[in-house]
Amino acid sequence: MTSVEVKAGAAGGSPDRSLRIQGLRKEYVRGTPVLRDVSIDFAGKGMTAIIGPSGTGKSTLIRCVNRLVEPTAGKILFQGQDLAALRGAALRAARRRIGMVFQEYNLVERLTAIENVLCGRLGYVSAWRAWLRRYPQEDIDGAFELLEAVGLADRAGQRADALSGGQRQRIGIARALMQRPDLLLADEPTSSLDPKTSVEIMELMVELAGKRDIPIVVNIHNVELAKRFAQRIVGMTGGSVVFDGRPDELRDEHLKAIYGGEAWL
Amino acid sequence: MSAAATRRAPFPANWPARLAWAGLAAYTVYAASLFELTWTRFLVGIDNGARFFDRMFPPLMGKWDLLWRGMSESVEIALIATFLGVLIAMPVGLLAARNLMPAWVTWGARGLIAMCRSFHPMIVAILFVKAVGFGALAGIMALIVSSIGFIAKLFAEAIEEISLKQVEAVRATGASFANVLLMAVVPQVLARFIGFATYQLDSNLRNSTMVGIVGGGGIGATLFTAFQRFDYDFVLTILITIIALIMIGEVVSGWVRRTFQ
Known part of the structure; x- marks a missing residue:
């Protein structure tokens, strides 16, 4: 277990962080695919935003990557492995390298901020140590550093249910980065937040992941935020990719194709 | 009637x-x-x-050692039975939780729980007295069975009501199943578990004063003998002591629940 950690640390984040999705298909109900054989390559750096209407499979796509959702068919290639084919211990080991930020933060409400951040190390510490809260000192230092970085150092001992939405999402980001991941997934990270906090959260993610050279794949409703922060935009509709390009290439006709109609533009 | 026929009845x-x-x-x-x-x-x-009632008053102020021996045995029966009962009920309750376990596992656990719940503790106590002989052991085992039946079911229901979002987030970090349980499930249910356990202690205190009547040890045996010997004044002393014990138990468990809120 530690060998993986050491390797990643020694290499200074240089292992290949690109992600290749090939022919990914997901059917919750047989015969009605939510994802229709989607193929996308994500570069190993920067932010890629996936936009599209609700129910179009963005969340499913992201969740297939760390297998919170089981893909029906297709390949998800990451660091020489097909994530879609992993099981058991190998799957858990792969998940450790992939951080995730959630729309509703998904913090453990009754744990404190620092405990939530340290949850990011649960793939590495034994149940015994987690139970006694005897995390390695290195992890504890790292957790405090991350709390500092997200601006919540003074809230370390506060329970998550006592924090505001923006503060919770900051903890959520710290938890994901605590994994020292090679990839950061974000599933509608700003949809439950007000516009100002949304921008702050996006800035924070870009800044902290950028410093660590971690590529981000983010699902996002807000096209403006996507254009502002992402280097690449993928537009999906009906379970297929209909646009893939730089933010400045995204025109109204593309938005029409993605969301349908034009009255809202 | 005629008015009701022409108008719509608001309360049919x-x-x-x-x-x-x-x-x-x-x-x-x-x-x-x-x-x-x-x-x-x-x-x-x-x-x-x-x-x-006339013969009960005034309560007997004596036989203290008999009273003490019976009461302390009852308290010990209740404490041991609650501790072991809750200890066993936790894994059983987890196995019965349909949101975390595969269906075939929950059927087994639910069957066991249903079996533990089907009989009144007194009937179980009679069975154990016949099986392992007179004394506290039979009473303890009887109350363990009833504790498992009650607590495991409540545990399972508490686990089924947790937020799976929190579980999902911890799973996404690559945590083992044990770590997911420990850090995502336990924090969500711990306060309720402690509440259930203290309720069970309350209920076991009450029941531990009863199992003695059928030979399961504790104050019940003393009470039953006093009845049979028409020592009604001693009966009253015992009853008052039991009331005091239950009240103390109530206060202590309330305090424990508040501490773990």
Whole structure:
């Protein structure tokens, strides 16, 4: 277990962080695919935003990557492995390298901020140590550093249910980065937040992941935020990719194709 | 009637419900008639009760060592049975939680729980007295069984009500199943678990004063003997002590629940 950690640390984040999705298909109900054989390559750096209407499979796509959702068919290639084919211990080991930020933060409400951040190390510490809260000192230092970085150092001992939405999402980001991941997934990270906090959260993610050279794949409703922060935009509709390009290439006709109609533009 | 015919009735008569109530009342009267529950019989009973109460007062201020031995044994039975019962109920409850376990596992656990719940603790106590002999061991085992039945079911329900979002987030970090349980499930249910456990301690305290009547150890045996020897003043002393014990138990468990809120 530690060998993986050491390797990643020694290499200074240089292992290949690109992600290749090939022919990914997901059917919750047989015969009605939510994802229709989607193929996308994500570069190993920067932010890629996936936009599209609700129910179009963005969340499913992201969740297939760390297998919170089981893909029906297709390949998800990451660091020489097909994530879609992993099981058991190998799957858990792969998940450790992939951080995730959630729309509703998904913090453990009754744990404190620092405990939530340290949850990011649960793939590495034994149940015994987690139970006694005897995390390695290195992890504890790292957790405090991350709390500092997200601006919540003074809230370390506060329970998550006592924090505001923006503060919770900051903890959520710290938890994901605590994994020292090679990839950061974000599933509608700003949809439950007000516009100002949304921008702050996006800035924070870009800044902290950028410093660590971690590529981000983010699902996002807000096209403006996507254009502002992402280097690449993928537009999906009906379970297929209909646009893939730089933010400045995204025109109204593309938005029409993605969301349908034009009255809202 | 005519007015109701022309207007829409805001509260229409619910005839099935009325019939059900009438039927229940009729059956109650019929059942009462079976047992000759007459006023005369009641007066005879009251008269007897008055004499019984008369002999209870004043409560006996003595036999302290007998009382102490019985009470302390009851408390010990309740504590040991609650501790072991809760300890066993936790994994059983987890196995019965349908949101975390595959269906075939939950069936087994739910079967076990149903079995533990089907009998009153007194019946289980009689079985254990026959099986392992007179004494506290039988009482403890009987109360363990009833604790498992009660607590495991509540544990399972508490686990089924947790937020799976929190579980999902911890799973996404690559945590092992044990770590997911420990850091995502336990924090969500711990306060309720402690609440259930203290309720069970309350209930076991009450039941531990009973199991002695059928030979399961504790104050119940002393109480039963006092009844049979017509030492009604000692009976009253025992009853008052039991009330005091239950009240103390209530206060202590309330305090424990608040501490872990």
